Amino acid sequence: MTHVIDGNAVAESVRDDVRAAIDDLEAEGVTPGLATVLMGGDDGSATYVSMKQRACEEVGIDGTTVEIDPDEPAEALYEVIDDLNDDPAVHGILVQMPLPDHVPKREVLSRVDPLKDVDGFHPENVGRLVSGNPRFKPCTPHGIQKMLAAADVDPEGMDAVVLGRSEIVGKPMANLLMQKADGGNATVTVCHSRTRDLAEKTRNADLVVAAVGRPEMLTGDMLSEGTVVIDVGTNRVDADTEKGYELTGDVDFESAKQKASVISPSPGGVGPMTITMLLYNTVTAASLQSGVDVEL
Numbered sequence: 001m002t003h004v005i006d007g008n009a010v011a012e013s014v015r016d017d018v019r020a021a022i023d024d025l026e027a028e029g030v031t032p033g034l035a036t037v038l039m040g041g042d043d044g045s046a047t048y049v050s051m052k053q054r055a056c057e058e059v060g061i062d063g064t065t066v067e068i069d070p071d072e073p074a075e076a077l078y079e080v081i082d083d084l085n086d087d088p089a090v091h092g093i094l095v096q097m098p099l100p101d102h103v104p105k106r107e108v109l110s111r112v113d114p115l116k117d118v119d120g121f122h123p124e125n126v127g128r129l130v131s132g133n134p135r136f137k138p139c140t141p142h143g144i145q146k147m148l149a150a151a152d153v154d155p156e157g158m159d160a161v162v163l164g165r166s167e168i169v170g171k172p173m174a175n176l177l178m179q180k181a182d183g184g185n186a187t188v189t190v191c192h193s194r195t196r197d198l199a200e201k202t203r204n205a206d207l208v209v210a211a212v213g214r215p216e217m218l219t220g221d222m223l224s225e226g227t228v229v230i231d232v233g234t235n236r237v238d239a240d241t242e243k244g245y246e247l248t249g250d251v252d253f254e255s256a257k258q259k260a261s262v263i264s265p266s267p268g269g270v271g272p273m274t275i276t277m278l279l280y281n282t283v284t285a286a287s288l289q290s291g292v293d294v295e296l
């Protein structure tokens with residue numbers, strides 16, 4: 001029988017740990033604060049930002065959202081970031097991606113105080129992750145590690161294939177999977193748009209993480225029996241629904257499920273974990289900045 005991971009249930013159990021850590025911070029007079037900055041974005045951005053805001057309220061994080069008109073120059077965003085860096089009530093800062101074309105992403109990511117960089121995208125934090133001493137693990141791959149652990153999947157010794165090489169998911173996922181640390185120790189192959197024979201790679205995999213942003217591109221015939229499949233995609237595809245679209249993953253769930261031993265669906269898999277790990281990283285940030293130890 002294939003085990004279908006319930007991302008919402010795993011997220012809820014991690015949130016219990018997050019709530020307990022927040023209690024410990026509150027006992028010392030510290031309320032963790034997270035600021036989300038939204039400048040333009042795509043169809044999903046406003047939805048994701050309000051989901052993050054709601055998740056903060058649910059666990060007792062002081063969440064604020066700052067909106068900047070996408071027609072403003074990049075300097076407007078820099079000023080907001082500088083103010084948030086200086087604000088002691090703000091422990092975590094997240095700048096929602098994507099940004100408008102005229103705003104240089106790298107400048108923005110470097111501008112965030114690395115101690116408040118709960119996304120883990122600042123070059124200092126990327127460097128720490130790659131060198132094996134992570135401060136903030138990027139939320140999506142971090143959530144996938146938690147999800148695998150909850151499903152009793154240990155990547156150690158596995159042939160893992162990561163589909164996609166983004167800064168947000170593919171690269172940090174590959175790094176975490178190959179680290180000499182819990183949740184790592186896998187042999188990792190990273191595939192992308194220039195990979196010659198994708199199915200040859202995925203058929204030889206024990207674990208596949210699909211993060212390419214192409215609806216249902218990974219199908220059952222590309223997998224061997226017993227593979228662990230994690231679907232990171234949340235693609236909006238046109239559909240005859242109230243909203244005019246439906247969400248679908250990068251994995252063709254029905255055919256992949258025939259082969260997989262463990263599979264995470266989308267929606268209802270990685271997405272809720274991503275948001276939960278943002279809360280987790282915010283609590284870690286509050287602990288680092290206040291000097292109050294928490295157990296996480």
Ligand SMILES: Nc1nc(=O)c2c([nH]1)NC[C@@H]1CN(c3ccc(C(=O)N[C@@H](CCC(=O)O)C(=O)O)cc3)C=[N+]21
Pocket residue numbers: 047048051094095096097098119139140234247266267268269270271272274275
């Ligand atoms: N700086 C930054 N950090 C991010 O972490 C970040 C970002 N920018 N830009 C966009 C992506 C996307 N992302 C998602 C978060 C939650 C769900 C999620 O919870 N999805 C639900 C369904 C949501 C719905 O119903 O619309 C699910 O999969 O079950 C999906 C996608 C975070 N991102």
